Amino acid sequence: MIAVAEEIGNMIIVMQSHAGPEHIRSVVQRIEEMGYRSNVSEGEETTIIGVIGHSSPDQLASLEFMPGVDRMVPVTKPYKLGSRDFRPKSTVVQVGDARFGGEALVMIAGPCSVESDHQLWEAARAVKASGAQVLRGGAFKPRSSPYSFQGLGKPALEMLDQVGDELGLQVITEVLTPDDVDLVASYADILQVGARNMQNFTLLQEVGRSGHPVLLKRGMSATLEELLMSAEYILANGNDNVILCERGIRTFEDSTRFTLDISAIPVLKHLTHLPVIVDPSHATGKWAFVPAVAKAGVAAGADGLIIEVHPRPEEALSDGPQSLKLERFAQLMIELKPLALAVGRSL
């Protein structure tokens, strides 16, 4: 694996209000035995001990065991290469003509799964005509049930490649397992790491090593910090071409499939230099709510959208209920244009 970053963070130790001087002395001694420096700051109610030096959170966490310690507060962020502190200027990930993070929004559209040559061509021509730059389509599908359609596999990759080439569309498709990274990368312009694989660290390392552009979807129960730590796996393997995607998190609300975390967009823009796009299709799970959420994503500052579009959603082998018909997607693209302008972007 990668070399471990030299310094990952300092730590603050908050002592219990009834901790005595002997507790404080013991903690300080233990910190120094571990090779760190300490800084004791006595308040009226509570004493605080700062730990300074090149620290390992795992090792420091053990101090939580010591008598008199109330809790540990990590001070520095657990990720580095992806942080805006590290690189203040926003990253643009260029894939063909599409520039994720540039002034123009990037639209990714297409069917959930590649189902046939005919279906793919029909969808691709339509989304191209409506202004999409990238074609999506699943070849290997992660399905909750083993009895659901699992994708056409390699033939779908070939179709995507051919259709993309002929129509001048970039192609994105999901890769499920480390062994398939090279195969998928030989056909697709962007590798998608799906929400269920956001913490499949072996896969993250492999797409990192590939150097290929990666769309990393937020796990359905991942904090933004965890998303950025997963991105760090890719970045730390030398691949800077990472695009983040907010696709809804799991909450108690069940009128939509997931709950799109709209504030994730400004928060990520604040924390990281990486481009951020929004997936309103998986977030809502229902086509009727896709346009409103797509618009919200653009208004909140997303760098693009990824939308499921199908010529005949009622015949789709997966995700039919959340796919837009071709004409509805065309209509959405028309409606998004003035909105993009209103937030200083173009489409």
Added chain:
Amino acid sequence: MIAVAEEIGNMIIVMQSHAGPEHIRSVVQRIEEMGYRSNVSEGEETTIIGVIGHSSPDQLASLEFMPGVDRMVPVTKPYKLGSRDFRPKSTVVQVGDARFGGEALVMIAGPCSVESDHQLWEAARAVKASGAQVLRGGAFKPRSSPYSFQGLGKPALEMLDQVGDELGLQVITEVLTPDDVDLVASYADILQVGARNMQNFTLLQEVGRSGHPVLLKRGMSATLEELLMSAEYILANGNDNVILCERGIRTFEDSTRFTLDISAIPVLKHLTHLPVIVDPSHATGKWAFVPAVAKAGVAAGADGLIIEVHPRPEEALSDGPQSLKLERFAQLMIELKPLALAVGRSL
């Protein structure tokens, strides 16, 4: 209380796959003893029994106990007056010149708490100049800690009333307890029922009886269905002037104070005829993220926004971190105008 609606819903009973004819007979018999009609539909794996008639969900729920029953599926919605089925045309709640649910967006702005005459005048003049139609300001504050500032009470109501009158602003403030409804209604144009009181049913009934316009905030862990059932308490007491407010729900994500459920807007617009506004200040808890989320709310179809604004947030007695400075609010209003136009609204 109100008269109980005559019919609130039918129910479907799904039998277990190994349920025998004797189980089915017993369930049917019990349904008929309760005074309902039944409709048995035998599938290859499972039998389904429909219950028809004027039913009480509580009573029917007891069937879940019977041998052979797998689960109960309620068929009709548990609310009625607020549903779009009942009233397909969108309701406009008019308060002075402000028309919630009309073509023009309604902007509510002002400080979290009324702190002084000076602070309120300063904030009110600024939000009026920026284009807000309604002034917000807390007189009675619900605070998690008993040691936090609890509001100025009645003097704050008087200040709000006077400032609103002189500047031509409508006034909204929160009412915490049934006993205060008449008092607050005598000063304020809109009664706010806060998130923590969304299921304070005594309060809901009292604001219902008042006939006064009500802003009902979604509880931080309330489903949209529960929000609509709470609105039903107000509507069923003869008060149609209900405005709903999405203000963020509680999730595991902690980079913001709550998670604004952006899809709540199109979902509510689909389910109900009532107007819906968005509160980006409480949802995010951090002023820096307020503008992006405010824009997202407008783009998603909200009928207005409620935003915390303070002349000097660093001196605020409550919610300082999420309050916009006067000039930032003015700037946001400028940026919202083209966005409103882009979604077919005005500001």
Added chain:
Amino acid sequence: MIAVAEEIGNMIIVMQSHAGPEHIRSVVQRIEEMGYRSNVSEGEETTIIGVIGHSSPDQLASLEFMPGVDRMVPVTKPYKLGSRDFRPKSTVVQVGDARFGGEALVMIAGPCSVESDHQLWEAARAVKASGAQVLRGGAFKPRSSPYSFQGLGKPALEMLDQVGDELGLQVITEVLTPDDVDLVASYADILQVGARNMQNFTLLQEVGRSGHPVLLKRGMSATLEELLMSAEYILANGNDNVILCERGIRTFEDSTRFTLDISAIPVLKHLTHLPVIVDPSHATGKWAFVPAVAKAGVAAGADGLIIEVHPRPEEALSDGPQSLKLERFAQLMIELKPLALAVGRSL
């Protein structure tokens, strides 16, 4: 209201890694202008500033606005009277013979709602015979839907009082609104504040002033810290007789009505000296899962249980699906005895 505690907590300010000396100087100056002392601790990556003195979190929060500040870390707990730091010895709340927090577990049982004299006597005799010391029964019911049964009101209070007296059972019932506190307290031995009212601060203050024993249920989306802050409202009004109740929190899992947070028991026992009981009926929402969760509560260290029991759950006007039949409750009590012994308690 109560007098504000003199000191509620210190604060740590973590500066951004690129913050310069001028940022640090400004923050320190502002802290001192507010009347606090500060303590600067410079790390290799980050500077940390401690704020010392009698502080108001609201006021300090405003520092988050200042340039160079990364985030604020509150150091002391936002509650005091309820904390084990403040009172290390566990509190016993005595109600008649029942001692919440003593060696013997306290069992509360009875119907969700009081429905009739007959139903209440039948349930009460049975739970008494099985070993319960406290009788529960709702007189005023908080219902999500305005069309559901809302309780019998005062007549139910009279029945509870009479049945309790004659059978030698203590009585607990819910109070929904501040105006009813005196009325309910004149009939019931314990006032219940329900989950939906955990942050109804006016009600909390009123039950605080009453001096009557209070069972405070955790809100369905309340953190344990918030539960303790709500308890603080009661304690700070001079009422030490507070019993806490874990009754399930709202999560994405829908096989049960709520998710009982079993670790809340040891965590609360660690944080507070107040007794803690468990409500397996509301947590699961299904009687079949009540015994397993009741046992888990006892094993985890709860001081008692509150369980819904009904002579004929299939006829219950509320919560039928989660009520145990009389004989099932009797059986559960038999099974709980050896379990209580196994964790060093008696029943």
Added chain:
Amino acid sequence: MIAVAEEIGNMIIVMQSHAGPEHIRSVVQRIEEMGYRSNVSEGEETTIIGVIGHSSPDQLASLEFMPGVDRMVPVTKPYKLGSRDFRPKSTVVQVGDARFGGEALVMIAGPCSVESDHQLWEAARAVKASGAQVLRGGAFKPRSSPYSFQGLGKPALEMLDQVGDELGLQVITEVLTPDDVDLVASYADILQVGARNMQNFTLLQEVGRSGHPVLLKRGMSATLEELLMSAEYILANGNDNVILCERGIRTFEDSTRFTLDISAIPVLKHLTHLPVIVDPSHATGKWAFVPAVAKAGVAAGADGLIIEVHPRPEEALSDGPQSLKLERFAQLMIELKPLALAVGRSL
């Protein structure tokens, strides 16, 4: 992949209350075009249409698009081989002398990560002496941060194998990626699929094909239904040796690392014939709360526990804060014995 089960479920279609006869006709026609039979049941407010036949949920879902349709209610469960309907008798998974799902509880214990020969021997001897039958220890570690210790890899497998052999302990360790399944299976008696990989379907299929006993941990945001669908991937590949593990789900509560879903145990016991164990270490993330939650798991009916134990937690390279010291684990085992007896089990 496996052959698709012949029938996975029927569906109920609930029509909107204002749906007309032409809407009903269209839906029925479409159902029949798809090759299913339909059953129309007209209520007073709503019409319900049952779909009967060998159906594909994906295909049927498309009906949600049709005018007049309110929603779709799936009737049969999306999993089969794992359901208690399919196999009413509880499955016992035998691994050496350990019988998961038998009368005796199975205790798995050991360090989070294998760190050295010395550490492993020390931990293994102690847990064996305390009565554990299975030794845990991580060789390949899934870590949120790329900068954390990632495990010793193959040498750790060899150590585990040797220690297990010499002490007569079965060995369990996690496998992260399909390519490693054969390697890990050649050393370990049980393959662990971690929470972050619960929906790594390629891995599930591979451990399914291996025929090796598998411990499948619930994903931190997975419903119980999704857990059972993931188990179905293993079962459908011909491997019946599946043990389920509840290890805490992600909620808003942050006093523990996750929230152990205690009711998952009785719910799973109701839904499936597979054995279920509990992991109190990862659920709480803090050793001080592990014993209470461990006891709760046993009381709720778990078939065993998996607990992190370390000779010197303060030196652990991972998960130190949640590891029990050797003597604390020994004490817990002593305390669990009477508890197991109290619920009719042995230890």
